[in-house]
């Protein structure tokens with residue numbers, strides 16, 4: 001049994017594509033509140049709510065994030081070139097908004113951290129799909145900075161936390177084309 005709205009939702013799920021070119025405007029506070037509500041409904045073992053989302057929006061905040069990237073990169077490699085420092089500063093400016101998605105380590109003895117990471121990943125997907133449904137684009141990135149231990153304290157995080165992604169958010173600045181869907185039978189078997 002299915003309704004029209006559930007079919008529409010399935011279309012959103014199937015046709016979502018990442019958007020690598022993003023421009024202003026970013027979603028407003030009200031819209032972000034709505035999509036964060038979707039993110040906070042991720043499946044969550046033992047109700048640990050292991051999620052933290054840190055939003056950087058606008059020039060000043062994106063500059064601050066770039067400076068954190070630069071400092072973390074220097075700590076990782078004190079001989080880093082000026083070019084690479086410049087690149088670190090510029091990275092966040094690929095979109096008008098960057099959301100750092102973090103899986104907190106709650107230390108529950110029955111829930112391994114990988115499950116907190118999975119839950120946050122599910123939250124990120126809800127966030128991205130929510131943005132898509134409102135007409136915004138997003139791009140989920142990690143790269144070396146997600147695994148740079150020096151960045152975590154600069155973001156107020158613990159070393160036991162995991163940066164699940166830097167989610168670039170904005171208005172699509174390119175035509176978004178649905179991508180080919182893999183053959184279901186190549187990935188699914190029925191016992």
Ligand SMILES: Cc1cc2nc3c(=O)[nH]c(=O)nc-3n(C[C@H](O)[C@H](O)[C@H](O)COP(=O)(O)O)c2cc1C
Nearest residue numbers: 016017018019121139140141142143144164165179
């Ligand atoms: C955990 C995770 C990390 C990712 N990190 C990067 C990244 O650093 N750079 C990148 O180009 N794509 C990265 N991707 C892939 C893109 O977000 C995107 O899924 C991919 O380009 C395919 O595009 P599509 O989502 O439209 O199929 C990452 C995806 C995931 C799930």
